[in-house]
Amino acid sequence: MPSDPVLELRGRLIRSLGALRDMLPGSFVERKRACGRPNCHCADGQNLHAQYQISVLVEGKPKAFNVPATLVEQVRKQVEMRHRFDAAAATICGINLRRFLKQKEDQ
Ligand SMILES: [Zn+2]
DSSP states (O other), X not given: OOOOHHHHHHHHHHHHGGGGTTOOOSEEEEEEEOOOOTTSGGGGSSSOEEEEEEEXXXXXXXXXXXXXXXXXXXXXXXXXXXXXXXXXXXXXXXXXXXXXXXXXXXX
16 A cells, blocks of 8 residues: 555654653743842843743633743743644644545545
């Protein structure tokens, strides 16, 4: 039986999902803020501190969690994994929808 390129793509996408197991929800946000110390470089309102957060819906309510500087690159990648997961899921669902419609037609 000749292999179907669409099913090969679906298989590849499914197998790629395991690499995304560390995905995190929400969006990665960078905020600038002043710390409030009068002698700090941020007191001029220009050289503000960067603060990183992930913004997530928890039980329908928006929450923001601070990301420590040491984890910024890791968490940025983990949030990106979620986007790749969603894109793969959308492609798989599109393939399966077309297969379902074809299946109905063939009945
Ligand atoms: Zn400051």
